[in-house]
Amino acid sequence: MWFWRYRLIWLAxxxxxxxxxxxxxxxxxxxxxxxTVPVEIVAGVPVANxxxxxxxxxxxLDTGAQRSLITDAAVQRAGVRLDEWASTTVRGVxxxxxxxxxxxxxxxxxxxxxxxxxVAADQTLTVGPLPxxxxxxxxxxGLLGVDFLAGFDLDFDLPHRQVSLYxxxxxxxxxxxxxxxxxxxxAIQPIRDILIIPVELDGRTLRTEIDxxxxxxxxxxxxxxxxxxxxxxxxQDPAGAMNGVGRFTIGTRRHHFDALRVGAERIxxxxxxxxxxxxxxxxxxxxxxxxxxxxxxxxxxxTSQIFVMQGR
Numbered sequence: 001m002w003f004w005r006y007r008l009i010w011l012a013x014x015x016x017x018x019x020x021x022x023x024x025x026x027x028x029x030x031x032x033x034x035x036t037v038p039v040e041i042v043a044g045v046p047v048a049n050x051x052x053x054x055x056x057x058x059x060x061l062d063t064g065a066q067r068s069l070i071t072d073a074a075v076q077r078a079g080v081r082l083d084e085w086a087s088t089t090v091r092g093v094x095x096x097x098x099x100x101x102x103x104x105x106x107x108x109x110x111x112x113x114x115x116x117x118x119v120a121a122d123q124t125l126t127v128g129p130l131p132x133x134x135x136x137x138x139x140x141x142g143l144l145g146v147d148f149l150a151g152f153d154l155d156f157d158l159p160h161r162q163v164s165l166y167x168x169x170x171x172x173x174x175x176x177x178x179x180x181x182x183x184x185x186x187a188i189q190p191i192r193d194i195l196i197i198p199v200e201l202d203g204r205t206l207r208t209e210i211d212x213x214x215x216x217x218x219x220x221x222x223x224x225x226x227x228x229x230x231x232x233x234x235x236q237d238p239a240g241a242m243n244g245v246g247r248f249t250i251g252t253r254r255h256h257f258d259a260l261r262v263g264a265e266r267i268x269x270x271x272x273x274x275x276x277x278x279x280x281x282x283x284x285x286x287x288x289x290x291x292x293x294x295x296x297x298x299x300x301x302x303t304s305q306i307f308v309m310q311g312r
Contacts, residue, residue, distance in 0.1 A: 032166060042058075064145075066194070068147055070102050071129060102127050200260070206219075209279070210292070220283065252275040295308055
């Protein structure tokens with residue numbers, strides 16, 4: 001008898017603890033703004049000044065880049081030392097590039113000293129070319145990717161030309177300091193710092209990454225297969241071309257769909273570019289700048305959630 005009484009008391013305590021947990025978690029939620037950075041929209045993507053060796057250089061804030069990158073010209077301009085022992089191969093939609101790593105003495109975004117999310121907490125950058133022709137003639141010094149950015153939650157307010165960086169801890173659910181009425185989209189993080197959300201295109205669910213470094217939304221090879229778009233079907237669509245990291249141009253097609261649903265929002269009659277390229281096997285589509293520019297979007301790496309506020 002004492003055994004069952006003990007179990008009942010223990011179960012009652014466990015249930016009480018479980019009920020109390022959300023309140024405790026909510027009380028412990030910390031949302032601390034670190035910096036608000038002004039951005040310029042260059043060729044459809046957000047660009048902010050990053051201080052490299054105390055030289056202000058324009059970098060694309062790129063949530064689709066796993067590794068941050070700096071151009072050869074920017075290395076020379078900022079007097080950045082190249083690592084004699086370490087180099088990196090970068091894979092982009094345009095191909096592969098391999099160069100010695102750049103090792104700046106200092107790296108800052110706004111007033112924040114940046115460190116990579118590695119055991120060494122280093123500041124190294126990959127060196128490689130960027131498609132300046134695709135940047136409308138603007139000179140951009142590099143890409144600031146998620147190896148630095150994912151240490152923060154990112155509040156992209158591109159309608160007001162700014163991005164805010166937050167430190168978030170102990171939070172869940174709706175915690176951004178926004179007015180009510182925003183949408184919450186749960187994400188998965190199958191690879192560190194890569195958030196994937198479900199997006200519905202013509203009734204099919206696609207694994208989608210929000211890519212602030214892409215001016216357009218792009219259906220890539222796995223998504224093309226999921227949508228049943230054969231080469232013969234795509235050959236009937238208007239043709240285009242795109243550049244990414246690398247020196248090659250990729251042929252694209254612009255395809256018309258009936259509806260795109262992102263969270264609670266339904267977009268009718270979208271036209272989306274399609275290209276037979278691979279980014280990650282788990283990604284079907286990139287949701288790019290043309291979607292981000294009309295919305296305020298909070299990317300929460302700390303809680304694996306996306307928050308979307310329409311029309312603000």
